[in-house]
Amino acid sequence: MTLADKTAPAQSQALTFEVDLHAPVQAYIAAMPGWKSAVGKRLDALIVRGVPRVRKAVKWNSPFYGVAGQGWFVSFHVLTRYVKLTFFRGTSLRPLPPGGTERSGEGRWIDIYEDDELDETQLTSWVKQAAALPGWIP
Secondary structure, X not given: XXXXXXXXXXXXHXXXXXXXXXXXXXXXXXXXXXXXXXXXXXHHHHHXXXXXXXXXXXXXXXXXXXXXXXXXXXXXXXXXOEEEEEEOOHHHOOOOXXXXXXHXXXXXXXXXXXXXXXXXXXXXXXXXXXXXXXXXXX
C-alpha cells in the first residue's frame, strides 16, 4: 500500500463532508413553496458562482452564506408574498441595494416578487462585493 492509497479515503471523506454541509440549504430551497423555490435555486446558484468556496447553513429558518473566517455576508428569507435577500453589510455595496431604513443599520435588501425579473449581473456584483467584506458573526 502506498502513501497515496492511505490518504485517498481521507480526502474522499473530506469531500463528502463538504458536500453534506450544503444539504440543509438544498433541503430548505426544495421546501420553499411554489415559485419561491425556483427563486431560491437561482439565488443559490448565483451565490455559488460568485463565491465558489462559499459556506452555507440554515439558521433562524433562513439559508445563510458566508466566507470561512469572515462571517456571513448574505441570507434570504421566505415571506408570504416575496423572498427577501439581505446583505448584512449592504451599506458598503455600490450601488446600494434598494431596501433599508434608518433602523436597519448596515443591512440592505431586495424584495423579490413572483413576476420580478432578476438582474443577475447586479446581484452577482453585490454578492462578490459582500463576500469581500468582513461578514456578520452572530
